[in-house]
Amino acid sequence: MTKGRVIEAHRTNFTVAFDNRELLATVRGNFHVAKDFPKVGDYVSLELLEDDKAVIEEVLERKTVIKRKAADADEEQIIATNVDYIFIVMGLDGDYSLSRLERYLLLAQQSAIDTIVVLNKIDLANDLNSLLREAAGVVGDTPVIAVSATTGSNMGEFLNYVKSGSTAVLLGSSGAGKSTITNWLLEETKQEVNETRLDDSRGRHTTTSRQLFTLPNGGYLIDTPGMRELGVLDTDAEDELAVFEKIEQFSLECKFNDCDHEKSVGCAVLAAVESGAVTERELANYHKLLRERAFLESKDSTAAARHHNQNQKRQSQKYAAIQRQKLSRGKY
Ligand SMILES: Nc1nc2c(ncn2[C@@H]2O[C@H](COP(=O)(O)OP(=O)(O)O)[C@@H](O)[C@H]2O)c(=O)[nH]1
Ligand SMILES: [Mg+2]
Numbered sequence: 001m002t003k004g005r006v007i008e009a010h011r012t013n014f015t016v017a018f019d020n021r022e023l024l025a026t027v028r029g030n031f032h033v034a035k036d037f038p039k040v041g042d043y044v045s046l047e048l049l050e051d052d053k054a055v056i057e058e059v060l061e062r063k064t065v066i067k068r069k070a071a072d073a074d075e076e077q078i079i080a081t082n083v084d085y086i087f088i089v090m091g092l093d094g095d096y097s098l099s100r101l102e103r104y105l106l107l108a109q110q111s112a113i114d115t116i117v118v119l120n121k122i123d124l125a126n127d128l129n130s131l132l133r134e135a136a137g138v139v140g141d142t143p144v145i146a147v148s149a150t151t152g153s154n155m156g157e158f159l160n161y162v163k164s165g166s167t168a169v170l171l172g173s174s175g176a177g178k179s180t181i182t183n184w185l186l187e188e189t190k191q192e193v194n195e196t197r198l199d200d201s202r203g204r205h206t207t208t209s210r211q212l213f214t215l216p217n218g219g220y221l222i223d224t225p226g227m228r229e230l231g232v233l234d235t236d237a238e239d240e241l242a243v244f245e246k247i248e249q250f251s252l253e254c255k256f257n258d259c260d261h262e263k264s265v266g267c268a269v270l271a272a273v274e275s276g277a278v279t280e281r282e283l284a285n286y287h288k289l290l291r292e293r294a295f296l297e298s299k300d301s302t303a304a305a306r307h308h309n310q311n312q313k314r315q316s317q318k319y320a321a322i323q324r325q326k327l328s329r330g331k332y
């Protein structure tokens with residue numbers, strides 16, 4: 001079998017590493033049928049074509065998968081596969097946020113992959129020790145390394161993890177320094193770096209797609225764009241969902257099936273608020289979410305209706321045009 005590894009994925013076009021070459025690859029029809037395409041990190045079987053081109057026949061069994069649920073649907077999005085280490089990168093500048101760190105840790109935990117927290121830009125930190133103490137409060141047993149990708153300070157720590165044959169991925173928001181770290185590990189400037197750090201976090205995002213690199217020491221590294229612009233880490237929705245599910249769980253015990261969880265007798269949700277298992281705020285959020293859902297659903301149906309009308313209109317315009325053609329032909 002000819003085995004390669006997906007290093008870049010763009011819808012239906014892929015770059016695959018094979019035999020120290022990079023091949024442009026498409027996929028067999030069965031992928032299109034299943035609407036399930038290879039992901040960055042996948043090992044695949046290949047049919048080699050001329051001119052460094054190939055067709056991906058099959059995705060080989062994935063050792064690990066990093067994924068998250070899309071905010072709206074039950075659809076899951078795969079971030080990378082066959083990863084041995086997750087580095088959660090956070091800059092010790094405006095990027096620093098313990099609650100975001102917690103969310104990334106949750107994502108990593110769900111994938112059951114060894115995780116390392118990277119606090120980058122120590123050259124900018126005024127009081128590194130207190131920042132480290134704060135971080136220690138949320139990371140638990142997860143190792144933390146504090147580095148500076150631009151000065152090179154402590155960067156050798158990465159080499160304890162990125163070894164020949166192992167694959168690491170850099171996660172974290174845009175501007176945290178992932179591409180700068182990638183370049184350091186590559187020992188060359190392959191990834192473009194944000195030159196100016198804009199305060200409004202809407203700065204230029206130079207890394208636009210996930211990409212797997214082979215490091216000089218034989219390890220693999222996947223650089224990713226910040227997840228916000230990828231639309232994958234809508235964590236507020238995730239938090240809300242957890243609360244939602246918790247409350248729905250209690251509601252199974254309500255006396256009446258159509259309980260409004262507001263003032264009904266025998267309401268298990270209100271009892272949970274009484275007992276402290278659910279906070280007032282969580283319940284208020286839950287009601288808000290329900291109202292939003294109802295609103296979105298009604299909007300969806302008007303959008304669908306509009307779409308239907310437009311189709312009808314287009315159909316009748318087409319019909320009228322055909323009629324006109326027929327008429328004009330009829331004249332001759
Ligand atoms: N002062 C300082 N700046 C850094 C460090 N690492 C990265 N940067 C800067 O932070 C900005 C964003 O870096 P980049 O690697 O593009 O972040 P990415 O979006 O996570 O890939 C760039 O201007 C980098 O030069 C660091 O350790 N110290
Ligand atoms: Mg980048």
Ligand SMILES: [Zn+2]
Binds near residue numbers: 262267268
């Ligand atoms: Zn109830």
